[in-house]
Amino acid sequence: MEDADLIVIGAGQSGLATAALAPRRGFTRTLVLEAADRAGGAWPRYYDSLTLFSPARYSALPGADFPGDPDRYPSRDEVVAYLRAYARRLPARIHTSTTVVSAAREQGAWAVRAGDGRRFTARAVVAATGDYGNPRMPDLPGRAEYGGRVLHAADYRNPGGFAGRRIVVVGGGNSAVQIAAELGAVADVTLATRRPIGWTPQRRLGKDLHWWLKHTGLDAAPVGRLLHRVPVPVLDDGRHRALLQERGVDRREMFTRLTPEGVVWADGTEEAVDTVLAATGYRPAFPYLTGTGALDTGGRPLHRGGVATTVPGLGFVGLEFQRCFSSKTLRGAGRDAARVLSRLAARSRP
Incomplete structure (x- = not known):
C-alpha cells in the first residue's frame, strides 16, 4: 500500500x-x-x-x-x-x-x-x-438494420479508408467541422445538424477571440452552469468554412432515421450512405x-x-x-x- x-x-x-x-x-x-x-x-x-x-x-x-x-x-x-x-x-x-x-x-x-x-x-x-x-452516441432510429458503418469521432484518425465513400458527419461543433472538411477532400460528405452551424470569427479587430475573452474577464467568469444550455460556437478564421464550400460539403437538417442502405432526410428523401460518423461529444x-x-x-x-x-x-x-x-x-x-x-x-x- x-x-x-x-x-x-x-x-x-x-x-x-x-x-x-x-x-x-x-x-x-x-x-x-x-x-x-x-x-x-x-x-x-x-x-x-x-x-x-x-x-x-x-x-x-x-x-x-x-x-x-x-x-x-x-x-x-x-x-x-x-x-x-x-x-x-x-x-x-x-x-x-x-x-x-x-x-x-x-x-x-x-x-x-x-x-x-x-x-x-x-x-x-x-x-x-x-x-x-x-463517447456520446446519439439515438439513431433504425441503426440495428443499417448495413453501413457507424462510428464516433473518438474512433476516427484520418481519411485513410474513406476515399470515394458517401459519408454523413453528425454534429455541428468544432470537431465535426474539422473532420467533415478533411473527409471532403476524398469523399462525398454532408454535415447533419439539428440547427444551423454557429460560426464565430476567430479574430475580431485584429485580435484572436481568446484575447478578448481574457481581457474582458469572460473566460474566467463563474457562469459555467448557464453555459450548459448554450450551443458551443465553431471558431473559424475562415479556413474551414472555405474548405467545406470548396470540397462540396453541405449542411442538412438531421436525418430522421437510418435504413438498411442509408438515411431518410427530414424532407422524406432516402439516400444511400456508406458511413455515419458522430462527432457528438x-x-x-x-x-x-x-x-x-x-x-x-x-x-x-x-x-x-x-x-x-x-x-x-x-x-x-x-x-x-x-x-x-x-x-x-x-x-x-x-x-x-x-x-x-x-x-x-x-x-x-x-
Whole structure:
C-alpha cells in the first residue's frame, strides 16, 4: 500500500495541472495514477489532424509557456509533446499503466485500488480522467438494420479508408467541422445538424477571440452552469468554412432515421450512405466512483465548482463548463485546479 496526501486520477492536462499546483495548497506528497503507459491523457488518441482553436499563448498549463510561436495554433502532436515534457518536471510521483477500478472512503480517508490489485491511500482525491472514454452516441432510429458503418469521432484518425465513400458527419461543433472538411477532400460528405452551424470569427479587430475573452474577464467568469444550455460556437478564421464550400460539403437538417442502405432526410428523401460518423461529444465517465454517492443516477458528478457536494475530500478537474467557459481547456485547467485544491485543503486537513 502506498500513502500520499493527494491522489490525482488521470495524467492528462487536468491531472497534470492539479499535480503541479498541489504543493502550493499544502499537498506535499502527491500521487498521479494514469491508465495509459505515458502521460498525456486523451490527446494521443484524438484524430491525427486536430489543431487547437486557441493560440499557443492561451494554451499553457501553470508555470510552463507553450513553446514556439505564441500566435500559432498547436497540433495534436505538439500538445502531446508539451504535456509529456510537463509531466517530467512535476513534483509528484506518477504511476502509469495503472487503471483505477475503485475509490472509496474508508476510516476517514480515501482508499484507491488499481486493476492489478495495488492499493493507495490519501486524505483527498481529485478525479481528472475526463470524459473521452465515454463517447456520446446519439439515438439513431433504425441503426440495428443499417448495413453501413457507424462510428464516433473518438474512433476516427484520418481519411485513410474513406476515399470515394458517401459519408454523413453528425454534429455541428468544432470537431465535426474539422473532420467533415478533411473527409471532403476524398469523399462525398454532408454535415447533419439539428440547427444551423454557429460560426464565430476567430479574430475580431485584429485580435484572436481568446484575447478578448481574457481581457474582458469572460473566460474566467463563474457562469459555467448557464453555459450548459448554450450551443458551443465553431471558431473559424475562415479556413474551414472555405474548405467545406470548396470540397462540396453541405449542411442538412438531421436525418430522421437510418435504413438498411442509408438515411431518410427530414424532407422524406432516402439516400444511400456508406458511413455515419458522430462527432457528438462525450459524457462524464467515473466508473471507479460508482457506489460512493459522488455521482447522480446518470453517472454525473454531484459537485459545485469541482468540489464534491456529497462526499468529503473529493474534487473534479476537467469537466466541461465546470465553473467557467475555459474549464476543460489547457488554459483553464490550472485555474480550476487551484480553486478545487484550495477547498479540499481547507476541508481535509488532518
